[in-house]
Amino acid sequence: MPQLDFSIVGFYGTNGALGCLSPDETEIKRLVLPDRNEKHDLGSEDSGLEKQASEESMINPGEVQERLGFGLRSMYRSVLEEPLPADMMALLDQLDESEGSGRSDRDSGTSSSE
Amino acid sequence: MKAKDPAEATGIQEHHRVSETAKLSTADFKLQLTDTIPHLRAFGRSLSGNPDLADDLVQDTLLKAWGARDRFVAGTSMKAWTFVILRNTYFSNMRRKKFTANYDETVAERVLSAPAPQQEPLHLADLQRALMEISDDQREAVILVGAGGYSYEEAAEIAGCAIGTMKSRVSRARQTLEGILADGRFTDASIGHDKSTSTALENIIDAVTELAP
Numbered sequence: 001m002p003q004l005d006f007s008i009v010g011f012y013g014t015n016g017a018l019g020c021l022s023p024d025e026t027e028i029k030r031l032v033l034p035d036r037n038e039k040h041d042l043g044s045e046d047s048g049l050e051k052q053a054s055e056e057s058m059i060n061p062g063e064v065q066e067r068l069g070f071g072l073r074s075m076y077r078s079v080l081e082e083p084l085p086a087d088m089m090a091l092l093d094q095l096d097e098s099e100g101s102g103r104s105d106r107d108s109g110t111s112s113s114e
Numbered sequence: 115m116k117a118k119d120p121a122e123a124t125g126i127q128e129h130h131r132v133s134e135t136a137k138l139s140t141a142d143f144k145l146q147l148t149d150t151i152p153h154l155r156a157f158g159r160s161l162s163g164n165p166d167l168a169d170d171l172v173q174d175t176l177l178k179a180w181g182a183r184d185r186f187v188a189g190t191s192m193k194a195w196t197f198v199i200l201r202n203t204y205f206s207n208m209r210r211k212k213f214t215a216n217y218d219e220t221v222a223e224r225v226l227s228a229p230a231p232q233q234e235p236l237h238l239a240d241l242q243r244a245l246m247e248i249s250d251d252q253r254e255a256v257i258l259v260g261a262g263g264y265s266y267e268e269a270a271e272i273a274g275c276a277i278g279t280m281k282s283r284v285s286r287a288r289q290t291l292e293g294i295l296a297d298g299r300f301t302d303a304s305i306g307h308d309k310s311t312s313t314a315l316e317n318i319i320d321a322v323t324e325l326a327p
Binding site for chain 2: 064065067068069070071072073075076077078079080081082084085087088089091092095096099
């Protein structure tokens with residue numbers, strides 16, 4: 001079993017969300033990776049593309065399974081590697097602080113009653 | 115779909131009977147909860163297909179987990195406990211139509227690098243869209259086992275189903291996804307996706323599993 005490369009060829013926005021390519025980059029990517037939908041529209045005019053389509057339809061099941069497993073793990077891992085959103089940390093801090101102040105209020109109430 | 119109590123799903127109630135004192139301090143609870151946030155985001159995003167919805171879901175989960183922290187027992191899995199809260203929240207919201215799963219169009223051009231140089235790269239958008247084509251149960255199953263690396267047993271506990279059911283869901287999800295990705299057979303189901311989940315076959319498998327010794 002070969003070692004899989006889990007690196008992601010992707011783009012991250014400044015806020016940690018997934019971003020988009022610039023129009024130029026998009027064009028380059030499409031030239032390298034023809035869109036599946038476009039492929040069907042090209043039909044038999046281009047024998048090279050027809051041959052490519054025929055080869056793709058003969059992908060062996062093990063290969064598809066490997067790609068699927070790899071894709072799922074990569075998708076999941078890419079989110080794990082994103083920086084934590086500040087608002088989630090702030091939420092936990094807020095909950096912790098309100099808990100702390102509630103506790104100290106209760107503590108002071110107990111001591112005053114005693 | 116069963117909405118299982120997180121405590122029940124992670125064996126917390128049983129532990130609770132054994133030891134009333136096995137509780138985390140607030141600081142330790144916060145630390146462990148913080149550590150699970152990336153996993154919650156990954157699970158939520160894979161499940162809902164949308165980063166914003168997923169982050170809302172994670173925030174709801176954090177609030178609920180914090181509110182129920184007295185029920186969490188030290189030594190049990192914080193990740194599994196919070197995953198149950200997240201998936202219950204997600205399916206509850208789905209039922210109430212608070213939101214619908216949808217794939218994120220902003221990732222349309224993103225590419226997951228190929229496992230081997232000779233293989234065609236996989237578009238993240240294709241994978242996410244394909245995930246939205248399958249039922250909620252199957253999507254959850256294949257995310258937990260295929261993406262998150264959970265064992266069938268752990269995934270079954272989180273999803274509140276029998277192990278056999280989980281295996282069946284993963285298997286059918288893989289078959290369907292492979293078919294979609296191989297042929298590029300996408301339908302409008304991936305947009306505004308809302309599918310019922312448990313099938314008659316799964317109910318039968320559940321019943322048989324429960325009867326089995």
